[in-house]
Amino acid sequence: DGGITQSPKYLFRKEGQNVTLSCEQNLNHDAMYWYRQDPGQGLRLIYYSQIVNDFQKGDIAEGYSVSREKKESFPLTVTSAQKNPTAFYLCASSLQTGAYGYTFGSGTRLTVV
């Protein structure tokens, strides 16, 4: 079955360390997105990519980096520059030209210890 796989489900990081969150899709979607969600709040866009080898900053890109070397993969690195990285991270994908059809992964809960 097609879908988005995020791993790991839970991640613990020590302060000052970089950590990479995985997002893989087998839907043949062109566009992929990373969102951050803090407790009791909505989703905020970190980065998005509409095509391989290209990506754009979203609303809260500081302290994060991404790559899009393959259509299926859009990993997110949370760097030590991100001052408050503890949050729930959701990856999504969509057809480039579809009216709707966003698919979300099940999320990664990152905790800084």
Place this chain on the structure above:
Amino acid sequence: AQKITQTQPGMFVQEKEAVTLDCTYDTSDQSYGLFWYKQPSSGEMIFLIYQGSYDEQNATEGRYSLNFQKARKSANLVISASQLGDSAMYFCAMREKTGRRALTFGSGTRLQVQP
């Protein structure tokens, strides 16, 4: 810049009753799409309903309907015959069909269905 506003942080409804979750939006685009998602405590995002800005009729999907008032820039979600399993966070979101074409979300409404 596009913006979504959900003014109800929390709502209570009795089982089997209908409930309306409010959503207003702001955009300068003429072409856009409006979405509602349900997020249970597990964290997954479940798509509920979609309304295009040029759709003349309000969208319906089973017990969900979207009360779309374009002039007022509102896109309220109506859930009929509430069930205990409807208890969750509900998010309104918008995508403009030009520009970055990523979903912008509101802050959400936590709905609790009481027996």
